[in-house]
Amino acid sequence: ADPQDHKFSLQEVLDSFSRCLSESKQVYLEHYVAGWRGLVKFLNTLGNVFAFISKDAVGKVKILEGYLDGDSRVHYLTVQSMVQHELDNQLVDVSRRGAHPDSGCRTLLRLHRALRWLQLFLERLRVSGQDDSTSVMCADAYNQSLSQHHPWVVRKAAGLAFCVLPGRTAFFEVMNVGPEERVVSVLGEALPLISEVHRITEALYAQHGLLDLP
Numbered sequence: 001a002d003p004q005d006h007k008f009s010l011q012e013v014l015d016s017f018s019r020c021l022s023e024s025k026q027v028y029l030e031h032y033v034a035g036w037r038g039l040v041k042f043l044n045t046l047g048n049v050f051a052f053i054s055k056d057a058v059g060k061v062k063i064l065e066g067y068l069d070g071d072s073r074v075h076y077l078t079v080q081s082m083v084q085h086e087l088d089n090q091l092v093d094v095s096r097r098g099a100h101p102d103s104g105c106r107t108l109l110r111l112h113r114a115l116r117w118l119q120l121f122l123e124r125l126r127v128s129g130q131d132d133s134t135s136v137m138c139a140d141a142y143n144q145s146l147s148q149h150h151p152w153v154v155r156k157a158a159g160l161a162f163c164v165l166p167g168r169t170a171f172f173e174v175m176n177v178g179p180e181e182r183v184v185s186v187l188g189e190a191l192p193l194i195s196e197v198h199r200i201t202e203a204l205y206a207q208h209g210l211l212d213l214p
């Protein structure tokens, strides 16, 4: 059996994001991608309604895995080295789509924007009460972040998918970290790590004018 093909565990996602940052605040691409692989595993437990989202995320993870395993892998050790390498070698379509539709920079930017959604969603979950709706929390987080980068049809489909999210108790169970108090404490550990990875990536992309890559 594939050793990666076991049950989703929030703890593993947390471990991946905690390994992302080097002492000098470089973001290791390998662990960033591993974090997303774990999140997609979670998404896949939620049913076919989420398949279109999972398919897009998996496609982006595979593109980045291709760089991690490819001939230029030495340049894809960190997000910082990837940005430097792709910019120095004109491997990024900066103003309109052209010869490099699958550059590492534009692919990672899509996941980076989704990481902001995740950050907002997990923070809502962490402070939520028994009667709060995961669908509402998810939609609120999406509307405040990722939705502004999506066309109407994607926003509509995402909105419909959110409606069938499991309730808070079932959702916590799929997270597979134990009782509610433990989920809340793991989320409390995970969020600063995820926020720090997001903050560093955002600053790097802003510094190079890459936040609107087509």
Ligand SMILES: CCCCCCCC/C=C\CCCCCCCC(=O)N[C@@H](COP(=O)(O)O)[C@H](O)/C=C/CCCCCCCCCCCCC
Pocket: 010, 013, 039, 040, 042, 043, 052, 053, 054, 056, 057, 110, 111, 113, 114, 117, 138, 142, 146, 149, 150, 154, 158, 165, 175, 214
């Ligand atoms: C830790 C446990 C609790 C939370 C677990 C959450 C698990 C979420 C796993 C994956 C999230 C999906 C990430 C989606 C990446 C989307 C990237 C994107 O924006 N792609 C669009 C643009 O790409 P290009 O066309 O420019 O290449 C693309 O158009 C998107 C298509 C699919 C729709 C994306 C909707 C995203 C909604 C937010 C995720 C909702 C997941 C709900 C599950 C709780």
